[in-house]
Amino acid sequence: MSVFFLEKKIKDLRVLWKRGATLVETLVYLFILVLLLMVVVDALLSFSHSFGLLQSGRDIENSAIDSFERITREIRDAKSVDISQSTFGTSPGQLLLNTTDASGNAETIQFFLSGQTLHVKENGTDSGALTRSSVRVTSLIFQHISTSTAEAVKISMTLESGSGASYKSANFYDSATLRGSYPLQ
Numbered sequence: 711m712s713v714f715f716l717e718k719k720i721k722d723l724r725v726l727w728k729r730g731a732t733l734v735e736t737l738v739y740l741f742i743l744v745l746l747l748m749v750v751v752d753a754l755l756s757f758s759h760s761f762g763l764l765q766s767g768r769d770i771e772n773s774a775i776d777s778f779e780r781i782t783r784e785i786r787d788a789k790s791v792d793i794s795q796s797t798f799g800t801s802p803g804q805l806l807l808n809t810t811d812a813s814g815n816a817e818t819i820q821f822f823l824s825g826q827t828l829h830v831k832e833n834g835t836d837s838g839a840l841t842r843s844s845v846r847v848t849s850l851i852f853q854h855i856s857t858s859t860a861e862a863v864k865i866s867m868t869l870e871s872g873s874g875a876s877y878k879s880a881n882f883y884d885s886a887t888l889r890g891s892y893p894l895q
Contacts, residue, residue: 762876766844770869773841774882777828778865780840784809784819784830785863785886791854792818803852805863823850828867845871848879855885862887 788807795806802823811817820831826846827839841847849868855861862885870879 759875762872763878766872766876766878767880769842769844769871770878770880773828773845773869774867774880777840777867778882778884780830781805781821781865782884782886784821786889788819788888790888791861791863793854795820796852796854798852798854801849801851802847803850805852821852823847841869842871845869849881860887 784807788809790808792806792808797804805821807819809817809819817833822829826848828841828847828850829839830837846869847867848870849866851866853864855864864885865883867882868879869882870877872878
């Protein structure tokens with residue numbers, strides 16, 4: 711009896727299979743497929759937007775870290791600030807430091823903007839960019855601080871990266887004291 715029942719079920723399935731799907735069933739399946747595709751596309755666009763923001767933020771932070779590390783190190787090692795060749799209190803600022811190399815020979819270090827990229831010159835020769843190519847410097851301001859016992863420089867810089875939905879901008883601040891400017895005790 712079970713073989714007969716199984717054969718009847720197989721015949722019923724063959725009839726249903728040959729008949730095909732109705733127009734309403736096809737539309738329902740198509741609607742469900744379209745909804746699933748919309749959810750997947752929305753998720754991909756959201757991931758792409760988030761990745762763009764993260765990339766812009768990472769580029770800005772890495773450029774700020776590299777730039778400020780180099781600027782503050784050079785300020786600390788400098789003997790003096792060349793006030794006449796530097797531009798203070800306005801953007802784009804320019805900073806010229808008088809220092810010495812490892813052999814004790816006098817040299818100059820200059821930080822300046824070329825377009826929207828921060829550059830450094832050593833003895834008048836451009837040593838290259840300190841910021842990444844994907845990052846734009848929109849503001850660079852140096853402030854000279856001088857007291858009776860020490861000399862320092864305050865740095866203010868605004869960086870931006872990306873465009874459209876992945877645009878990001880950030881402000882950074884730092885200051886450094888010239889080690890050679892204060893008396894040894």
